[in-house]
């Protein structure tokens with residue numbers, strides 16, 4: 001750990017900072033359902049806030065939870081958690097803002113709207129973040145298995161002096177302190193999240209895969225071979241990173257692969273690519289990306305829709321769909337093996 005990292009565990013949390021309160025979970029998607037169910041199982045009074053026509057209402061009721069409109073839920077609650085999609089949050093906030101009383105808390109699982117001033121919570125309300133570093137179904141599954149999901153904690157505003165204790169108790173109630181909760185800020189969480197998904201995790205890796213695939217196919221190699229080498233094998237490599245870092249991958253591949261990778265990797269991600277990364281980071285830091293994405297949403301997502309369509313029509317998707325169907329036996333095999341409760 002870096003010298004200045006603060007990590008919290010179960011012992012750092014006092015449950016009554018959250019069990020004494022009513023929590024309104026707004027949204028019942030990936031994170032919402034997991035937070036609501038884990039909180040309820042931890043003895044917290046939970047109300048799920050969903051608008052009248054929401055298709056999630058039945059699901060939340062069937063799971064045994066109390067359901068109200070976002071406004072009613074916020075009126076009832078001491079702590080309001082924003083777990084609707086980030087692009088929808090500003091409108092939901094407008095709807096519930098009048099129900100936030102002095103001393104209440106507005107919580108988030110991602111800092112975008114607060115950091116880029118799309119939501120301006122009242123000065124007398126605590127503003128905090130507990131962000132599990134996992135999709136919601138794992139947050140729920142780990143909790144039910146008695147395990148935890150690592151998470152982030154951030155305090156944007158501590159109006160009551162109790163914001164950190166309350167956030168920690170919330171993190172404990174959804175299982176995060178079982179695994180460890182790292183303290184960050186809204187700014188750091190938002191900017192590193194956006195940079196990571198743009199430069200490395202979503203943008204960088206897909207561009208690298210497509211670039212490798214196209215290079216091989218244009219040189220006359222078969223699309224099937226190009227798919228296996230540039231996309232399919234990515235999972236094996238990433239699994240090794242996940243288990244044991246870069247070292248585990250380097251140790252597991254052949255010496256030839258290791259030497260080739262060590263000598264040629266920096267030729268691919270060269271100074272020019274590093275400069276591009278710097279540019280991406282600047283666009284995140286100065287708000288240019290946020291402004292572009294907000295305007296794109298206001299315009300009905302024309303560029304997003306068009307790019308998404310083009311991505312789905314890339315040759316690699318066609319050959320991939322055919323090849324993956326050859327592996328259908330592997331999934332059927334997995335279906336027959338017992339799974340932990342979903």
Ligand code: NAD
Nearest residue numbers: 027028029030031032056083084085088109110134135136
């Ligand atoms: P989601 O898309 O899975 O679910 C959102 C839910 O909000 C829907 O199921 C529905 O109940 C409700 N909803 C959808 N559209 C709505 C509308 N127009 N009006 C009102 N309600 C609507 O969202 P998510 O992925 O759980 O994201 C929630 C928050 O958690 C976001 O801030 C996100 O950045 C953050 N987060 C997500 C993950 C993840 O892995 N999914 C991880 C960490 C943090």
Ligand code: MG
Nearest residue numbers: 074075077101
């Ligand atoms: Mg209230």
Ligand code: MG
Nearest residue numbers: 103104105126
């Ligand atoms: Mg409070």
Ligand code: MG
Nearest residue numbers: 110193194197
């Ligand atoms: Mg993100």
Ligand code: MG
Nearest residue numbers: 228229233257
């Ligand atoms: Mg190979």
